Amino acid sequence: xxxxxxxxxxxxxxxxxxxxxxxxxxxxxxxxxxxxxxxxxxxxxxxxxxxxxxxxxxxxxxxxxxxxxxxxxxxxxxxxxxxxxxxxxxxxxxxxxxxxxxxxxxxxxxxxxxxxxxxxxxxxxxxxxxxxxxxxxxxxxxxxxxxxxxxxxxxxxxxxxxxxxxxxxxxxxxxxxxxxxxxxxxxxxxxxxxxxxxxxxxxxxxxxxxxxxxxxxxxxxxxxxxxxxxxxxxxxxxxxxxxxxxxxxxxxxxxxxxxxx
Amino acid sequence: xxxxxxxxxxxxxxxxxxxxxxxxxxxxxxxxxxxxxxxxxxxxxxxxxxxxxxxxxxxxxxxxxxxxxxxxxxxxxxxxxxxxxxxxxxxxxxxxxxxxxxxxxxxxxxxxxxxxxxxxxxxxxxxxxxxxxxxxxxxxxxxxxxxxxxxxxxxxxxxxxxxxxxxxxxxxxxxxxxxxxxxxxxxxxxxxxxxxxxxxxxxxxxxxxxxxxxxxxxxxxxxxxxxxxxxxxxxxxxxxxxxxxxxxxxxxxxxxxxxxxxx
Ligand SMILES: Nc1ncnc2c1ncn2[C@@H]1O[C@H](COP(=O)(O)OP(=O)(O)OP(=O)(O)O)[C@@H](O)[C@H]1O
Ligand SMILES: [Mg+2]
Numbered sequence: 001x002x003x004x005x006x007x008x009x010x011x012x013x014x015x016x017x018x019x020x021x022x023x024x025x026x027x028x029x030x031x032x033x034x035x036x037x038x039x040x041x042x043x044x045x046x047x048x049x050x051x052x053x054x055x056x057x058x059x060x061x062x063x064x065x066x067x068x069x070x071x072x073x074x075x076x077x078x079x080x081x082x083x084x085x086x087x088x089x090x091x092x093x094x095x096x097x098x099x100x101x102x103x104x105x106x107x108x109x110x111x112x113x114x115x116x117x118x119x120x121x122x123x124x125x126x127x128x129x130x131x132x133x134x135x136x137x138x139x140x141x142x143x144x145x146x147x148x149x150x151x152x153x154x155x156x157x158x159x160x161x162x163x164x165x166x167x168x169x170x171x172x173x174x175x176x177x178x179x180x181x182x183x184x185x186x187x188x189x190x191x192x193x194x195x196x197x198x199x200x201x202x203x204x205x206x207x208x209x210x211x212x213x214x215x216x217x218x219x220x221x222x223x224x225x226x227x228x229x230x231x232x233x234x235x236x237x238x239x240x241x242x243x244x245x246x247x248x249x250x251x252x253x254x255x256x257x258x259x260x261x
Numbered sequence: 262x263x264x265x266x267x268x269x270x271x272x273x274x275x276x277x278x279x280x281x282x283x284x285x286x287x288x289x290x291x292x293x294x295x296x297x298x299x300x301x302x303x304x305x306x307x308x309x310x311x312x313x314x315x316x317x318x319x320x321x322x323x324x325x326x327x328x329x330x331x332x333x334x335x336x337x338x339x340x341x342x343x344x345x346x347x348x349x350x351x352x353x354x355x356x357x358x359x360x361x362x363x364x365x366x367x368x369x370x371x372x373x374x375x376x377x378x379x380x381x382x383x384x385x386x387x388x389x390x391x392x393x394x395x396x397x398x399x400x401x402x403x404x405x406x407x408x409x410x411x412x413x414x415x416x417x418x419x420x421x422x423x424x425x426x427x428x429x430x431x432x433x434x435x436x437x438x439x440x441x442x443x444x445x446x447x448x449x450x451x452x453x454x455x456x457x458x459x460x461x462x463x464x465x466x467x468x469x470x471x472x473x474x475x476x477x478x479x480x481x482x483x484x485x486x487x488x489x490x491x492x493x494x495x496x497x498x499x500x501x502x503x504x505x506x507x508x509x510x511x512x513x514x515x516x517x518x519x520x521x522x523x524x
Contacts, residue, residue, distance in 0.1 A: 149350040152320060157364040157415065158340040171354040249354045 033217060040218040041225065048222065054207075058226065061192060061203040064120055068127025068195075069188050073181060076132050080139025080180075084173070085165060090140060097136070105129040106194050118199035126195035131188035138180015142173035175249060178242050185238055189231045204230075266419065266451045267294035267317060272326035274312055275476075285476035286312050290326070292470060292479065294453060299445055301462035302455045303505070304472025304480075310455045311423055313477070317453060318344045318421045330419065340364060342419040343412040347427050349404045351396040357407050358383065358392040364415035382410040385444065402433040406440070413444070419451045427457065438464055442489060463501050464491055471508055481508055 018038055025037045032040070048054035083090040105126045116122045146169055154168045196205025204227050211219035274287040286309040294300050302310045315321045316328060319338040328335040330342055338344075343364075351360050361379040370378070383389045386406040388399075396404055405425055412420055426434045438461060445452055456462050462469045463485055471480040483504060487497050 147350075149346050149348060150352060152338075152344070152346070153350040153352075153363075154367075155320075156318070156338040156340065156344055157367045158338075159367050163367065168352070171352070174354070 033215065036218040036221050041221045044216070044218040044222040045225070048219070054226070057202060057204050057207045058230065060120075061196065061205070062230075064123045064195065064203065065127055065189065065192055067120070068124040069131045069185065071124070072128045072131035072184065072188070073135055076135035077139050077177060080136045080177075081143055081165070081170065081173075083136075084140040084143025085169060097133070101133045101137075105191050109194065109198065113199055120200070122199050123192075123195035123203065123205070126191050127188050130191040131184040134184035134187050135177075135180050138183065139173070139177050142176030142180065143169055145176065146172040171249070175246055178245060182235075182238050182242060186231070186235060189227075189234065192227065263295040263297060265293050266296040266298070266330065267292070267453070268327075268329040269293075269313075269317065270327040270329075272313065272316060272323045272328065274309065274316065274321075274323050287316075287323070288476040288478045290477070290479055294451060295467075297449050297451055299452045299454065299465055299467045301466035301469045302453065302472060303457070303459065303462045303469050304477070305474050306457070308472040308474035309477030310472060314344070314421050314423050314453065314455055318342060320344075340368070340415050341417050342421065343415065343417040344421040344423065345405075345408050345412050345425050347424045349396070349408045351404055351407055351411075353395065353397055355396075356392070357388065357394050357396060357399070360396060360407055361411045361414050363411060368415065378414055379410075382414045383407075385413065386410045386440070400433075402429050402437055405429070405437060409441070409444070413448065413450075417450065419453070422452065422454045424455050424457065426461065434458075434461070439490070441465065446489065459502055459505050460493065463498060463505070464493060469505065471505065483508070 021038050025032070025035055029035065036044075045054070083093060108129060109122075109126065112122045112125050116125055150168050150172050151164060154164045159168070192203075193205040193208060196203040197209050200206050204223055208220050208223040211217070211223060269290055269292045272287055272290040273285075275283045275285045278284055290309075290313060292300075302313065304310055312321070316323050317330075317335070319335045319342070330339075352363065355363065358376070358379055361382055362375045365375040365378060380389065380392065383392055386409055388403060388406055388410065391399060391403065396407060399407065408425075426437050429437060441452075442465060454462075454465060466485050469483045469485060471483065472478065473480045483501065485501055487495070487501070491498060
């Protein structure tokens, strides 16, 4: 598909959705103060931007998000390497993970606020929890799926166990660990609002709850929109980094040159 | 007088299936390989050729029997006895050069000498211009040559090869056979080479070891006393090929027997 056609089609989809929104608004199922018009939302966004508060909310949210996400990566990747490499340990821990994983971070929220009080920490912990399991499971799977022939080759050349872990398992698993990281990014971003609904007076989640309490539905939708757009931007940025890393790792998309120039 | 390099005495191996039954894979395999010899293991699929190679290379221990290389019992993989796998086993996160340097890196060879040696072996297999490519940018035959260079770079005594050219097209395969023979004559390694291909075995081997299956055991050993480089269209070549066909009872001669080798 042509690049231009792609852009055109996605623009058309957006325009269609906007039109539908406006038509539904005109239909008048709900009064305007409950069902904001697209124009109202746009006005809210520009007003927030002019006051400079939106930028602050975004910055605070991004800070909390990256804190929780990076902490999850720092804990889950080494743990995943250990569990993937050491099969017995994984068999012991697997049932526990399977039970804990389906519990939504939101279910933890009451305890998290009790334990971590108010401020940035509860939000960071919620993001941490949301990102932790996908990264952990992605890493374990990545290590388990390392082609055994790589390990055989390394052993044949006389590599030590530590060398095999760091110089064979880690690089062989790297592309799949990255996939887990990418997946966790999306999952964790969804829980940003939940993390900021209690105990904080800043951030995009707070912005939405606060706007709702003052019945400013335009601002609610504006906050939602900003979360969606930021999520998209973060995802694209990660995808770009991922492709860069994969190229470095020799996992070339087929356009790579087969013959020396 | 060549010395005995590899010795397998009464090697017996069985795997246990899911139901807990024991599946015999190798029974009483006894084989001697001389130093510098090129031996091909030939036999139907599933007769235990890879299993035997894995045992010879020290990746698996036999249930019964004794395995010796250089007079010493085989207890595990050893860089002096290298295996080249069918799917090459090249590390995709390293460049071609990085792959060839790998074994030297583990042996702690300093970087500059490592690089020079790796380059030398890349030249030997004709891949010098591809040193900085990634393995996945190369064709199958080229990847197999990288694997060969990586093995040769640590100067092993023995090279075990498990159907190394199995995935290549016929033309590339013949080129690789010629190249392997040239390198073998130049480097004087002992090579144990698993193959399905009768012509390949007759072209490469000093001796061809014929296996039958269920359980895998040696049927017969055929010497190939043709001088090298060998001509695939010569009468001698055809006669030996025939001899192998007959041994597998694939030719209808006299009494019809169950063919043991299906292609
Ligand atoms: N790890 C294993 N566990 C159980 N059975 C195995 C295992 N490895 C091999 N086998 C069985 O042992 C038999 C011999 O296998 P092997 O791979 O040695 O045969 P092969 O001669 O190399 O065959 P091919 O020519 O197809 O590569 C087969 O029946 C196979 O199913
Ligand atoms: Mg095999």
